[in-house]
Amino acid sequence: MDSVSKVYPGGHLAVDELTLEVMDGEFMVLLGPSGCGKTTVLRMIAGLEDLSNGAVWFGRTEGTALTPKDRGVAMVFQNGALYPNRTARENIMFPLRMAGEDLVEANAKASGLARILGIDGALDRLPRTLSGGQRQRVAIGRAIVRQPKVFLMDEPLSNLDATMRTELRQEIGSMTRDMHVTTVYVTHDQVEALTLADRIAIMRDGKIEDVGTPAQVYDDPATAFTAGFLGTPRINLMTAIVQVASHHRVTLDLGSQTIALPPTDRRSMILRDHAGEQVIVGARSDAFSVTAGGGDANQLSGTIRALEFHGHQWIAFVDAGLELLNPDLIGLSRRRKVRTGRPTSHSAGSRVHRSAGRLSAVASKVRSLGRDSTPPPLEPLASATHRRSDLVIEIDNVVGLKTHDQIRLTVDVSRIHIFDQRGRRVDRVKR
Numbered sequence: 201m202d203s204v205s206k207v208y209p210g211g212h213l214a215v216d217e218l219t220l221e222v223m224d225g226e227f228m229v230l231l232g233p234s235g236c237g238k239t240t241v242l243r244m245i246a247g248l249e250d251l252s253n254g255a256v257w258f259g260r261t262e263g264t265a266l267t268p269k270d271r272g273v274a275m276v277f278q279n280g281a282l283y284p285n286r287t288a289r290e291n292i293m294f295p296l297r298m299a300g301e302d303l304v305e306a307n308a309k310a311s312g313l314a315r316i317l318g319i320d321g322a323l324d325r326l327p328r329t330l331s332g333g334q335r336q337r338v339a340i341g342r343a344i345v346r347q348p349k350v351f352l353m354d355e356p357l358s359n360l361d362a363t364m365r366t367e368l369r370q371e372i373g374s375m376t377r378d379m380h381v382t383t384v385y386v387t388h389d390q391v392e393a394l395t396l397a398d399r400i401a402i403m404r405d406g407k408i409e410d411v412g413t414p415a416q417v418y419d420d421p422a423t424a425f426t427a428g429f430l431g432t433p434r435i436n437l438m439t440a441i442v443q444v445a446s447h448h449r450v451t452l453d454l455g456s457q458t459i460a461l462p463p464t465d466r467r468s469m470i471l472r473d474h475a476g477e478q479v480i481v482g483a484r485s486d487a488f489s490v491t492a493g494g495g496d497a498n499q500l501s502g503t504i505r506a507l508e509f510h511g512h513q514w515i516a517f518v519d520a521g522l523e524l525l526n527p528d529l530i531g532l533s534r535r536r537k538v539r540t541g542r543p544t545s546h547s548a549g550s551r552v553h554r555s556a557g558r559l560s561a562v563a564s565k566v567r568s569l570g571r572d573s574t575p576p577p578l579e580p581l582a583s584a585t586h587r588r589s590d591l592v593i594e595i596d597n598v599v600g601l602k603t604h605d606q607i608r609l610t611v612d613v614s615r616i617h618i619f620d621q622r623g624r625r626v627d628r629v630k631r
């Protein structure tokens with residue numbers, strides 16, 4: 201996808217100059233909150249939605265003007281609708297039969313796929329006698345049986361119960377890899393994304409915030425939003441001021457407490473250039489450990505406000521007197537309002553196309569403003585809710601700990617990330 205935008209009638213910029221290359225045979229997951237434009241991207245790849253700007257390529261072929269039929273794509277939706285009066289086998293074979301394939305051959309392919317999808321026992325039943333999971337398996341089989349060049353899936357597991365979701369998720373993963381089919385999979389479920397993807401593109405507000413392997417985007421996120429979208433509990437994001445002391449020692453001043461970078465930490469070199477600036481420090485809940493002794497430079501103290509039992513671990517909410525931020529609000533600027541607030545024509549596509557140009561121009565103008573010394577004003581970073589002011593940490597062993605206890609926490613400094621006020625990484629992304 202090369203600089204693709206989509207403006208819906210009414211002027212809503214749903215996808216904003218998005219560029220993404222999916223490799224041959226790759227499993228790419230588009231992950232993001234509701235309304236960020238994932239489905240629109242998928243529908244533009246399928247040819248079900250016109251582009252307002254940009255181009256879609258299939259290998260060396262520009263596909264923007266191709267009809268859906270000529271793109272070699274197959275799509276599965278949340279609720280893969282089946283032909284109610286045909287058996288599962290007939291449903292799966294249908295695209296092959298329409299393409300003139302011989303009955304014996306089609307039958308063999310349907311049986312093969314049914315085995316992979318775990319529905320070989322249900323092949324001769326009508327859809328109404330199948331469970332939701334079985335129906336979705338049939339829909340997947342029917343979509344993939346003709347070996348599409350690109351396989352598109354839009355939240356195919358969202359209507360299934362948890363056990364079924366896990367099973368079918370694994371089957372989708374192994375089937376697409378066995379068939380080496382290029383797949384684009386839309387979800388807002390981070391577990392699906394992390395477990396299925398070769399690479400994940402994290403979307404927000406019509407744009408890609410970050411793209412990389414699951415380990416890259418989880419361990420080394422490019423933005424605070426990405427860091428906050430992946431991981432449960434959500435990452436702790438704390439405001440801090442960069443202090444540079446003698447011998448270029450860098451300290452992150454969290455207000456009432458500090459974290460010092462070791463002199464050998466390579467990030468000190470970068471952070472020296474940000475002396476006196478406000479930054480956001482991200483630390484996942486497992487980057488802290490409760491410690492008994494004092495003396496270590498990277499210890500924070502706080503009071504346990506609540507302890508929650510989560511089966512395999514405990515989660516502690518610790519009031520450490522810090523300002524914690526909501527990742528969803530970081531980096532939202534007035535730009536968004538400019539883009540969405542301009543009504544355009546409801547009529548012909550070409551007028552929508554022109555309005556996309558105008559909106560893009562407005563967006564770029566505001567973006568270029570962001571590079572000036574006076575960036576557009578930011579939305580408030582966080583709503584001052586009581587809950588967001590607690591550090592959320594994981595504890596394996598709560599023996600001897602209870603609510604209202606004062607504790608000391610050691611921070612694993614090698615695992616913190618540092619973002620600027622707009623949520624972009626300050627310390628280098630290591631990819």
Ligand SMILES: Nc1ncnc2c1ncn2[C@@H]1O[C@H](COP(=O)(O)OP(=O)(O)OP(=O)(O)O)[C@@H](O)[C@H]1O
Nearest residue numbers: 208209212214233234235236237238239240241388
């Ligand atoms: N046909 C349409 N006309 C106008 N606006 C639309 C249309 N389809 C989608 N939108 C808007 O475009 C934005 C992106 O929608 P889209 O369905 O692509 O998001 P999504 O990330 O897939 O969300 P979800 O996970 O809820 O399905 C949303 O604000 C949506 O309201």
